[in-house]
Amino acid sequence: MCGIAAYLGEGAARVVYELLVELQHRGHEAAGIAYLSGRSFILEGGFGLVYEAIKSHRLPSSTRLAVGHVRYSTSGPYGSLYQPLIVNVDGVELAVAFNGNIVNYKSAAREVLGRLEVDWDAWVLAAILAHYYRDEGNLADAARRTAEVLRGSYALVAATTRGELLAARDPHGIRPLAFSIGNGYAAVASETAALEALGLEWRELGRAQLLYCQGTHCSIEPLAPRADPQPCIFEYVYFSRPDSIFEGAEVYKTRVEMGRLLARIDDTHVDVVAPVPDSGRAAATGYALEKGVPLVEVLYPNRFRGRSFILPPSLRGSHVARKYGVLRSAVRGRRIALVDDSIVRGSTASRITSLLKGSGALEVHFRSASPPVVCPCVLGIDFPRPTELVARNKSVEEIRDIIGADTLLYNTIENLTRAVGRPACTACFTCVYPSLVRKYVSEFRR
Template sequence: MCGIAAARGADEVYLLLESLQHRGQESAGIAWVEGDEIKFVGGLGLVKEAIKEVTDKGPAIGHVRYSTSGGYSRIQPVHNKHYALAFNGNIVNFYELWNTDWDAEALLMAIINEITKGKDVVSSVKEVLRRVRGSYSLLMLTSKGQVIVARDPKGFRPLAFEGAYVASETAALEDLGKGWKEVEANELLLIEEGEIVRKERISEYDGKRAYCAFEYVYFERPESYFNGINVHESRKRMGMILAKEKPADADVVIPVPDSGRSAAIGFSRASGIPLDEALVKNRYVGRSFIMPPGMREKIAIKKYGVVKEVVEGKRVVVVDDSIIRGTTMKRIVKLLRDKGAKEVHVRSASPKVRAPCYMGIDFPDPKELIASMKTEEELAELWGADSVGYLSVEGLVKAIGTEELCLACFTGKYPIRITEEDKVRHLRAHRS
């Protein structure tokens, strides 16, 4: 999962990337037009670490990265003197586009190859995107100052815009004082001098959309909208339905901050159990889910403190947005026990994550997905909890409010064709 942004100048892209920092913490980069060439600044780490100096010249595009292919040291936008590209998603068959080990590079090189055949940039982008399998919300910048905006036909990943300003999330545009409209699935826009000058369909596909359910569960900021649905409200509904499906006899509901807070509010309201804050998040360690594998255990150890007075002698329901590897939850249960919790009931506001994702989320190996191997009772024993409960798939769909969702990580049923070769390559890329 990544974040992308475009604006009139690199300085404004910098601000948008800061608003999208939660979507990627491995690297950040900005490409902009200066004279008749593309210029670039970027590096590893957070936006403030990777980008030390920016210009108000433009237009510009930018990227914050959470890797799913190509290794942890790559930086977008990928670029040369005349073109730059940044995208959020995952191209399953990138090896069919170009001989490289990175989907972002494959996209750019394949598009440039089409341009060398005499096609204009829009036709070249469409030609390549019609050949891909996977997910993308994409930005491309030319040295002529053109910005191409594209969202895949199934609409997996979010993207919104107002004039020359584009961002992965609506909240980022609002941070800059902008309004927004969501880029439609299967839509391509061409921006020149801050105006939309062309709007086209990418392909002839007109079937069911497949909006990523995990965007609602975890990735997006609560105030963002995804396909017209507010993320905070959908998470509250997840918690309310969870309280009915997996009730607990308890004294207090506590959220796992920050993305579990909305669901915990819903659980408290539906159950009548008071809500309180007990887990205190260390604001300087980042989101462990989107960290490289070697960092996750270290971050889980120091990620939270506990307010003893909230949990001591009480039966506690701890509500998280999701549970993937179980690293953090095991630590949380121990912390609550150490602070005197009488009972600890774990609740997940998403269904069990059982299957690899090929559309841009970093859980490609089923052996890493704790719920694919253990029952709720076995998880309770493993974590030292009194009970464990997950939201049902049906409950999640009802909470979000649309059936046009990608639920593959919960069901193993993929909305695009995934071959055995795709699976092998994806797993190899993850482990490399």
């Protein structure tokens, strides 16, 4: 999962920088901005958070076209690559950034390019887009031909030294993408909240649609035939900002409803409801409201440590132990319903349960606002290997013992889809992948 942004208009590089700051929650590993300078793109970027990777004082105020990216690795090697990628096509440069996973990138590279030169789906997408740009001479038609051969999830932005700007979304609409068009500008961002933070009126780009701008003219056009809608349900569960709108639904409201519906199937008596900050807070709010039990903050998060789920694997365990402090006066002698958005690997759940019991909690009842994650994601969430999933081939009682909780309750898939209120990709819970990618899942896992 990553965050992408683009801007066509005055001060483009600095606007994209601000958009990336608003999308920082989507990736902590690396960040980059490619901005147009004369007849070429200048790439500013590196590893770490946006303010670490990009020196804002070096971004010019005069440039009128830029694209940007924040990275969280789901494919390609951890910590060694970042976007945007810049490709030269007969003297024209393309700057490309994308969010998602291309599940057939290896076979597509061999089919279109003749070989797999770089084993990274982002590179293959950029190379195929450049290949068709050479044939078509414009980004919109090149994107349409690229969509014919690639399968997977993608929200992408691209720009050329000819002044073109493109944004596109895959036929299932798996990843979010929004845009704003005004007097003399066009802006694109992964989430509506980023555009809203800059005071811009926005619209969501529809599935199988593209936004194409050339000079001051922008148009919304078809990218490919539309498939059945399959927005990623984990965007609602965890990944998107709570103040974002995804497929017309407010993420915060969806999470609160997840908590309410979970509480309705839980007859355990507790003294307080506590969220796992920050992603579990909205669901815990709904759970507490439904139960009529006080919502109490018992964990103090060090916000400078970021989100443990989107860190590289080698850093996750130690990070969780250091991220939270316990408010002992709120814990001692109490029966606690501890609510989180999900349980993927179980590392966060077990460490927090241990922290609370070590601080005097009488009972800890762990509650997951989503069902057990039993299948790997091949579409952009970082659990691509079945062996990572604590719920894979284990009973609820076995997982409870691993976590160390007194009881463990998961939400149901029926409750989750009811809370979201629209069709969605639930492959991580049901192992049923979107129709256009099913035949390529085994290729991606290899």
